[in-house]
Each structure stands twice: as C-alpha cells, then as structure tokens.
Amino acid sequence: MSQSTLSNDESFRSLTLGEKLWLVPIFLKLPFAIAVGIFRGNKGRSWSRSANVALTRYLFDHEWEIHTLRSFIGVTTSQMYRTWARSVKQEVLTDELPEGAKLHWIGPRRDASHHKVFLYFHGGGYVLPAGASYFPFLHSLQKVLSADIGEVGVVALEYSLAPDSPVPTQLRQANAALTHLLQKGIPPSNIVIGGDSAGGNLTLQLTSHILRPLPSIPAPPALTQPLAGALLISPWVAYSIDAPSYARNEGKDLIFSRSYKFMGDLVRLGVTPELKHHVEPAAAPADWWSGLDRVYPRILITAGEHEGLFDQIIDVSRIIGQHVKDMTTVIEPGGIHEDMIIKFAVGQGGNGRDYDATVAFLTSSFRGRN
Numbered sequence: 001m002s003q004s005t006l007s008n009d010e011s012f013r014s015l016t017l018g019e020k021l022w023l024v025p026i027f028l029k030l031p032f033a034i035a036v037g038i039f040r041g042n043k044g045r046s047w048s049r050s051a052n053v054a055l056t057r058y059l060f061d062h063e064w065e066i067h068t069l070r071s072f073i074g075v076t077t078s079q080m081y082r083t084w085a086r087s088v089k090q091e092v093l094t095d096e097l098p099e100g101a102k103l104h105w106i107g108p109r110r111d112a113s114h115h116k117v118f119l120y121f122h123g124g125g126y127v128l129p130a131g132a133s134y135f136p137f138l139h140s141l142q143k144v145l146s147a148d149i150g151e152v153g154v155v156a157l158e159y160s161l162a163p164d165s166p167v168p169t170q171l172r173q174a175n176a177a178l179t180h181l182l183q184k185g186i187p188p189s190n191i192v193i194g195g196d197s198a199g200g201n202l203t204l205q206l207t208s209h210i211l212r213p214l215p216s217i218p219a220p221p222a223l224t225q226p227l228a229g230a231l232l233i234s235p236w237v238a239y240s241i242d243a244p245s246y247a248r249n250e251g252k253d254l255i256f257s258r259s260y261k262f263m264g265d266l267v268r269l270g271v272t273p274e275l276k277h278h279v280e281p282a283a284a285p286a287d288w289w290s291g292l293d294r295v296y297p298r299i300l301i302t303a304g305e306h307e308g309l310f311d312q313i314i315d316v317s318r319i320i321g322q323h324v325k326d327m328t329t330v331i332e333p334g335g336i337h338e339d340m341i342i343k344f345a346v347g348q349g350g351n352g353r354d355y356d357a358t359v360a361f362l363t364s365s366f367r368g369r370n
Contacts, residue, residue: 015071033058048346060259077129077158084135101173102158107142110153111184116366117153123197125263126162133344140350166270167279172217174206179221192228192365196338200235208278210295229298229365234338237316238282239264245310252306254337282312289323298326300361302354304335330357
C-alpha cells in the first residue's frame with residue numbers, strides 16, 4: 001500500500017481506467033490465493049471462514065493507494081448502514097452531530113433517561129469505513145441484550161477518515177458522540193463505550209481525554225458518575241510492528257504486519273508530541289491511567305491468539321488493569337484480529353469464547369453488577 005491524501009469525496013470516487021487495469025492481475029490470481037488460504041487455514045475454521053480470511057489477507061497484501069482501496073470498497077459507512085437497515089427492514093435512524101460525525105442506531109433509538117446505550121466505534125485503521133460484518137454483529141448484540149435486559153440501544157459512530165481528516169479529528173467526533181448521549185439525559189452509568197481495532201484505540205483516546213483533557217479540542221463531558229464500562233475488541237494500541245507476536249503470527253492473522261504498518265504510518269501523519277500518549281496507548285507511561293476507576297468500574301479486552309497485535313494488547317491490558325476495579329482479558333483460542341466480528345461476514349457469528357464474554361460483560365455492566 002502507498003500513501004495518498006485526498007478530499008473525503010475523492011476518496012470514494014469511481015475507479016479510473018488505470019486503476020481498473022491495475023486490478024486485473026490481482027483478480028486473476030485471486031482464486032488461487034483463496035484456495036491456498038482454505039487449505040492452510042487455522043484448524044477448526046470452516047471453509048467459508050477460511051476463504052473469507054484468505055480473501056481479506058490477499059487483497060490487503062498489495063500496494064494499494066488508500067483512495068483506490070476505498071473506491072474499490074465503493075461504499076461509505078452511511079451507505080453500508082442504509083443497506084443493512086433495508087435488509088432487516090429497520091428504519092434508518094441517524095443523529096447528525098457537531099464536528100461532522102453521525103450516529104447510526106442499530107435497533108430502536110434509545111434516548112430516555114432510563115435507557116441503556118452501547119456507544120460503538122468501528123475499526124478499519126482510521127482509513128476505512130465500517131465493513132459489512134459490523135452492523136450484523138451489533139444487531140446481534142442489540143437483540144440479545146434487549147431480550148435479557150430490555151430497552152438497550154446500540155449506536156455506531158461514523159467518523160471522518162484519515163489521512164484526509166487527521167487525528168485528533170476522530171477524537172473530536174467521539175467526544176461529541178458521548179456528549180450528545182449525555183445531553184439527552186442518559187446517565188453515565190447507563191452507557192458502555194467500546195470498539196474494535198482502531199475503534200478500541202478511539203475508546204482509549206476518549207478515555208485519555210476524559211482523564212487528561214487536550215486543550216486543542218472541546219472539553220470532555222463532566223461525568224457525574226462513572227460510565228458503565230468499556231469494551232475493547234482487538235484494540236490497536238501501538239502503531240509499531242516490533243512486538244514478537246507480529247512475526248509469530250505472520251500468515252495466521254487476518255492481515256499481514258506490513259498492512260498494520262501502512263495504516264499506522266497514515267495515522268502518524270497527524271500525531272504531534274501533545275497527542276502522542278492519547279493516540280498510542282502503548283506509548284503512555286503506567287501512571288497515565290491514574291484515575292481510570294473514576295471513568296469505568298469495569299473493562300473487558302478481547303484478543304485472538306493468532307493476531308499480530310497480541311503482545312501489545314496483553315501489555316496494555318496489564319497496565320490498565322492496575323487502575324480499574326474489574327479488568328478482564330479474554331483470549332479466543334486460534335482466534336485472529338476481530339475474530340468475533342468477521343465471523344458475521346459469512347453468517348457464522350454469535351459464538352465463541354470472546355462473543356460469549358462480550359455478551360456477559362455488557363449484561364453485567366448494564367445491570368451494574370460488580
């Protein structure tokens with residue numbers, strides 16, 4: 001992959017003739033790459049899951065320019081949300097926020113003081129929109145939680161993409177999203193914040209902003225009580241690829257380590273010394289998280305055994321765990337990056353140690369159990 005800085009509109013334009021021609025040899029080799037991926041897949045993974053992982057790994061292992069990749073994907077997060085809503089016959093429910101962000105509701109809009117809300121930030125390295133598996137994943141959680149607890153809302157933030165919108169744009173928008181929910185009268189103790197990969201990173205960015213407000217962006221909302229909890233799914237906590245788990249899991253994970261580096265380099269374009277510890281949690285000193293228990297009483301981190309980020313995730317979870325009352329880290333055996341989410345891409349979601357732990361965590365968080 002290679003870098004390119006364009007306007008957001010250009011990032012999702014139609015492919016040019018030259019780009020289409022560039023794609024021809026990639027697609028000619030695609031069947032072979034998928035076949036190899038199926039037979040080399042991790043043990044216990046179905047053929048359809050192995051094929052999906054092989055497809056993702058193969059497509060990311062090319063010298064894409066970011067605008068070409070987005071144009072190939074062809075849809076924004078809003079478009080993906082509307083397509084999903086039509087498929088399940090749900091009304092499109094979108095809140096327009098300050099800072100150019102949007103909140104998309106999965107299931108009914110929940111904005112009364114007694115409602116409980118899971119605020120979600122999607123992954124994609126800050127450079128890609130929400131993928132096709134996100135909304136089925138969130139819808140699954142919304143249905144399970146509502147059946148058990150009642151009147152639980154799930155809402156996903158659509159943030160602006162880097163490098164066209166450099167950091168801390170996404171933090172501004174996440175901050176606006178939380179402020180928006182609190183201004184509706186939903187108490188902090190009824191809100192869980194979470195996300196996967198870059199969305200897990202954004203959750204920690206927002207947490208850092210609450211603990212150590214950045215003067216360059218709007219102040220965080222004043223919390224009259226702690227939030228209900230934080231969920232971090234395969235959180236992207238460092239932009240370097242020097243942890244041993246990258247080499248150990250190369251070829252096993254969803255994407256190669258060089259793809260993590262490519263996206264990390266794009267994010268780093270906007271990182272100033274002031275932002276360093278806010279946007280790269282693994283670089284923050286241990287005392288950075290002092291006072292974390294005043295923001296959340298509980299945190300759940302999930303990771304796949306075979307993901308490149310593994311060692312960095314474990315290191316950060318140990319540090320964070322020193323500052324919060326209830327800290328749980330769940331490892332999915334044989335799992336890869338965002339394992340519980342990508343299962344939904346082939347209709348096999350809603351299971352696994354990580355998914356079960358997520359449901360249990362959200363349930364206990366909304367019920368206020370310690």
